[in-house]
Amino acid sequence: MFEVYIDGASAGNPGPSGAGIFIKGEGEVFRYSIPLGVMSNHEAEYHAFIKALEICIEKDFKVVSFRTDSQLVNAAVEKEFVKNKLYAPLLEKALMLAGQFDLFFMKWIPSSENKTADELARKAIRDNNTKGNDI
Numbered sequence: 001m002f003e004v005y006i007d008g009a010s011a012g013n014p015g016p017s018g019a020g021i022f023i024k025g026e027g028e029v030f031r032y033s034i035p036l037g038v039m040s041n042h043e044a045e046y047h048a049f050i051k052a053l054e055i056c057i058e059k060d061f062k063v064v065s066f067r068t069d070s071q072l073v074n075a076a077v078e079k080e081f082v083k084n085k086l087y088a089p090l091l092e093k094a095l096m097l098a099g100q101f102d103l104f105f106m107k108w109i110p111s112s113e114n115k116t117a118d119e120l121a122r123k124a125i126r127d128n129n130t131k132g133n134d135i
Contacts, residue, residue, distance in 0.1 A: 001025055001063045001064070001065055001103075002023055002024070002025030002026065002056065002061045002063065002064050002065070003023070003024050003025055003064075003065050003067060004021065004022075004023050004052050004056060004064055004065065004066045004067065005020075005021070005022040005023075005066075005067045005068075005109075005114055005116060005117040006019070006020070006021055006022075006045075006048045006049055006052045006066060006067070006068050006117055007019070007020045007045070007048055007068070007069060007070075007114055007117035007118045007120070007121040008020075008036070008041065008042075008043070008044030008045035008046070008047060008048035008049075008070070008121055009041065009044055009118065009121035009122055009124075009125055010039060010040060010041040010043075010044045010125070011125050013040050013041055014038050014039050014040045014043075015038060016035075016037070016038060016125050016128040017035075017036040017037065017038065017039045017040075017041070017043070017044040017047075017124075017125060017128070018033065018034060018035050018036055018044065018120075018121045018122065018123065018124020018125040018126075018127070018128065019032070019033075019034040019036055019044065019047055019048035019051050019052075019120075019121055019124055020032070020033060020034075020048065020116070020117040020118060020119065020120025020121030020122070020123070020124060021034070021048060021051060021052045021055065021117060021120065022116040022117045022120060023052070023055070023056070025061075030055070030059075031116070031120055032051070032052075032055065032120065033120040033121070033123040033124040033127060034048075034051055034124050035124045035125070035127045035128040036048075036124065036128075037128065042070075042072055042084075042087065043086075043087070043090070044121070045068070045070040045072065045073045046073060046087055046090035046091070046094065047090070048117075048121065049066070049068065049073055049077075049094050050090065050093055050094050050097065052066065053094060053097035053098060054097065056101070057097060057100055057101075061101070062101060062102040062103070063101065063102055063103040064101055064103070064104055064105070065105040065106075065107065066104070066105065066106040066107070067106075067107055067108075067109045067113070067114065068106065068107075068108060068109070068114070069108070069109055069110060069111040069113075069114040069118075070108075071108055072087075074106055074107070074108040076091050077091070077094065077095070077098070077106045078106070080095060
């Protein structure tokens with residue numbers, strides 16, 4: 001099983017944003033700091049989730065356990081519903097991707113347990129102007 005810690009951050013709401021993804025499992029560790037351009041913090045959280053799902057699919061992981069400190073994203077995934085229609089396409093894409101795993105779990109954790117992903121997301125914000133939006 002791979003544990004996937006995700007965080008999205010924005011410097012301003014909206015503002016320069018980034019995704020932080022920290023993956024560990026089966027003796028391997030992966031760190032991703034992905035600039036996302038300008039968006040809101042909530043959008044950055046969803047994009048971090050989607051990017052992490054895509055990475056796990058590319059790496060052919062079959063069993064994943066996601067950890068997020070975003071109560072908004074966690075609740076949306078649990079209920080498979082989002083109140084704000086702006087996030088509906090993002091949730092739909094994330095659920096489609098999550099369905100490709102043999103086992104998928106998501107758990108809310110306090111931000112104190114998500115420091116590595118947070119640091120990676122903040123680095124991605126700083127990298128927005130220098131690296132563009134590529135992984």
